[in-house]
Amino acid sequence: MPTIGFAGLGLMGAGIARNLLKGGYPLVGLAHRNRAPLEALIADGAREAANAAALGAECxxxxxxVTGAPQVEALIEGDTGIRAGARGAGKRDLVIVDCSTSEPTVTRRLADSLAADGIILIDAPLGGTPTQAEAxxxxxxxxxxDATLARLRPVLETWAAKILHVGPVGAGHTMKLLNxxxxxxxxAIFAEALTIGAKxxxxxxxxxxxxxxxxxxxGFYRTFFQYVLERDRDAHRFTLAxxxxxxxxxxxxxxxxxxxxxxxxxxxxxxAGAESQGDGDRFVPELSDIVAARHQLSLV
Structure with missing residues (x-):
């Protein structure tokens, strides 16, 4: 079975990586600020990569x-990036699957550049929640x-209940941004409507x-209002940033x-206004409180 590398073991990534491991694939993870998800995977048989270049060389x-285009580029490029590792190991059949929500123009540019080294980049951004990632x-x-997707389909099926092929490279990120x-x-509409209503x-x-x-x-309305009505911050864990x-x-x-x-x-x-006032780490439904507070209102 192919060896799988994974960078970005956050709320979504940790669940995906665990399902890859459950599917029987050898897994190599890259640590970030929070080591806990990687340590849990290592306890179940995963290995740790020294850096992104090791992922390119070994997987x-x-x-x-990861978060977005700058983080994707940082992992791929540079002396210790995935491209350098693959080059050093003489590999020309590596596939990089970008599950981040990134910029389509950057995705297509990277894909064209990586192709010169025999590396394939595809985009497969995610639809769902951390709970669905775990499940x-x-x-x-x-x-x-088509050919790359056919090669990857069994791997994707370990963590995806639905695989939606929306077009060539870059189309996944475009559709994800529209979604x-x-x-x-x-x-935004719910937050402003609640404030107008409260007034x-x-x-x-x-x-x-x-x-x-x-x-x-x-479904989005339900999770948004699970916070508004029940104050459940875990109902929709997607940050304002x-x-x-x-x-x-x-x-x-x-x-x-x-x-x-x-x-x-x-x-x-x-x-942007919510993030600029220091609320970037709060979750999307909390925008309702932020907008209300600007008008000296409380929705509780």
Whole structure:
């Protein structure tokens, strides 16, 4: 079985890596600031890589599940990057699977550059939650050629309940940004609607009594309001910093495509404002409290 490398053992990555290990694949992990997920995987049979170059040298497939484009580039390039390790080992059949939510333009540029070294880069950003990552029930939104996807499908199936092939390399990241634009857009709308309602005497409970079960109900709505109504911070563990990053990438993509995206820019700016005031580590549903507080309101 191919040896799998993994960089980015965060909320999503740790669950994916564990399912790869359960699937019987030899796993080599790269440590970051929090060593606990890697130590848990080592206890179950994984090995630790000294650096990203070791992943390139020792592995047949390397998964990246990091914050965004700068982190992806840092792992791939440089003297101790994945490319250097693969070159040093004389490998020309390595596949890098980028599960991060990254910039499509960067993804395509890296893929073209890596191809000169015989390295294939595909994008497979994620749909789902950390709980679904643990359960092996994520969506993989894949940008790849047909042959590479066929090669990787058994590996992806260890952690993805649904594999969605949306086009060539870069298409996965494009679709993921569109998906997150919808989600973060809903989050922005919910936050402002709750504040407008509170100003007019409509409580969150009254708001929910009308929306829940209606055509405007959704899985995102349910987790957002699990926080609003029950104060459950773990209901939707996606940070405002990540929301800002993803909406910024989407707005930048629209600009590169000469699309006038006023809504995308407005959504981006709301999350940018939350991060700039020091709330980047809070989760998306908490945007409702942040917007309310700006108007001297409480939703509790």
């Amino acid at each position: 047949d497939i390397v998964f990246l599940c 092996g029930e994520l969506q993989a939104i894949v940008g790849s050629d 997150n634009f919808l989600a973060m857009g809903y989050g 007019a005497g409509i409580t969150p409970q009254t708001f929910d009594s009308v929306i829940r079960g209606s055509r405007m109900d959704s 990540n929301a800002h990053k993803d909406t910024r990438y989407l707005a930048d993509l629209a600009e590169a495509l000469n699309v006038e995206a006023g809504v995308a820019k407005a959504v981006r700016d709301l999350y």
